[in-house]
Amino acid sequence: MSTPDILVVDDEPDIRDLVQEILVDEGYSVRVAGTLAEARDESRARAPDLALLDIWMPDGDGISLLKEWKQQAPEDFPVVMMSGHGNVETAVEATRLGAYDFLEKPLSLAKLILTVSRALEADQLARENIGLRQQLERAVYPEGVSARIQGLREQVRRIAQHDTWVLISGEAGVGKQTFARYLHSQSSRRAHAFVEVAVASLAPEESAIELLGQEQGERVRRGLLERASGGVLFLDEVADMDLHVQGRLLNALEQRRITRVGGSEPIDVDVRVVAATRKDLESLVRAGEFREDLYYRLSVVPLVIPPLREHLEDVPVLIEHFVATLHEHEGLPLRRFSQPAVERLRQHDWPGNVRELRNVVQRLLILGSGDDISRTEVELALAGRSPRLAEEAAPGVIPMDLPLREAREQFEREYLLQQLERAEGNMTRLAEQVGLERTHLYRKLKALGIEPRKGRGE
Known part of the structure; x- marks a missing residue:
């Protein structure tokens, strides 16, 4: 599992340096920001796993930035507010807006470490619970007692242990998505997102924003690749993807980094691709309707689901x-x-x-x-x-x-x-x-x- 990334936002250099030093000693990766503008830039470049945010800043108040973050993406990361001039009303308002906790200055180092640890644990549990709910809501176990289905389940469990791309093929309705979710549930990425993409809906003119995300001033829209980072990107009926979109997607996945539309800073992404198709991709490649390089990248591990008959x-x-x-x-x-x-x-x-x-x-x-x-x-x-x-x-x-x-x-x-x-x-x-x-x-x-x-x- 990657080292948790913490963003410390405080206008006092001594406090920033002290908190950074303590958290680095505890094994965390730490970035710092001395203004709200810097904090926006840092979170826009890469969403942290947790933010420590001071209320009183030279270019505004932290409550406004908290509200902004939570409006853009409420589940992105937990925020712990800090202040030396706080009161009960401020703490209540911060909690109402979505802050995980409120720390008073001067900071108690023991309480700081404990709060950070608990906030990260609570966030991880929340994400795992969302994943479990999704698994309950959607079948993730391919039912069947036949030798054919039992053999497929065993094959999927073996494939899940390796981080290769997978191409699942079969007629419409055979359960390709169920097998994809089962593969995800058996892999080391199971605690992270399973992002499903109906590729036929990705119009060429909008695909860049959908895949890569967008930055418009202070507003940030995270794309499918960024949301799937750490987990699985499931490309449903991949044969229906526009050729231009295929090239854009392949380029981003092979570089393992993206730049949002309107942005300037590259963002690292770590995505496993599982694709599904009811069509013969090889024949589409020969007809020039599917990219050959994407086909060979996808078909490293093919998985064929039989029809029910x-x-x-x-x-x-x-x-x-x-x-x-x-x-x-x-x-x-x-x-x-x-x-x-x-x-x-x-x-x-x-x-x-x-x-x-x-x-x-x-x-x-x-x-x-x-x-x-x-x-x-x-x-x-x-x-x-x-x-x-x-x-x-x-x-x-x-x-x-x-x-x-x-x-x-x-x-x-x-x-x-x-x-x-x-x-x-x-x-x-x-x-x-x-x-x-x-x-x-x-x-x-x-x-x-x-x-x-x-x-x-x-």
Whole structure:
């Protein structure tokens, strides 16, 4: 972890030098400023990890600068106010405006060291808590029990231990962002920011400000690279990035330093890049639509996420996971998927992958009623109809607005279930009743999710 950087703002040289000397002895990196203007320049060049700010300064008062800092970026860094002429009202006002603490002069060196230590610890804990909340709000664990997904999780854990760039590819909806967040959570950068960028939204004329930030007089806007420093910059659908923006981004990342638009001082940035794409970048490079140097920089460690149709054995686990998370985070009712309903979902080809499955589960929890979800409800949900309509249909009645294939499947299932009951589970008798050869009959029952030895009620 890097050495905490502290900015000491005081107009008295003796106090600046003394505080600097003490804090350097404690292992901190210390910068000093004798005026508010110098303090603005220092914080603009590089945001400190903590600022010690005197109230009475020759070019203004520290309370105004505190207010300015907190308006620009409230979570940037903690500020400890100092004053030899303070009173209770001043301390209360400083705290109300966002100061971490208030120290009276003459300074107690023991209290100074303790306050600095506690302020840095509190700030670190706050940042970690924000990261944990984000992890809770967004799934960071790729669910699945299949060998394919278990192998991918193990691969991600290995990749996370090295600070290389990563390119995650796969169809839309397979969970590329989930794997990116999982990689971040397993890496040494997990306590720092995960900054997501929808690169298609970066217009060439605005990209410099978005990526690098901007300085306009006393106002500072920190760009995506500066905000991601120490952590991960996630480039979502990187293939959609404009060629000009690609060059600007690559240049900044390779130099590991940026200069804000309108600024003059370079700022060091330390960013790990994780990119995701549903397109074939190599073919885009050949077509001149993606920079070759950026492609080779990104593809050092490729990670390919399979479509859901290639690991359908994970569907039951994913259903259980989505039901639990949608209940916990969105307050949706807990409903149980019957075995025929789960089997029907396992038979679907899922062109929208895991995202489509989540949407179907969400729709069934919102629009359905009762504790159990039936196969008929699933059929209606997959057909884009409200599961509530399932309650209006009498047993054995096929809804007339289903697509032909699904209506035929539903009829065949009802027909074979009735015939199975008449045959009392005897497959030879069933084959004779329906006029099918037994091998073909078994295949048909399996395709429709019917277990030969179980009746309708089971």
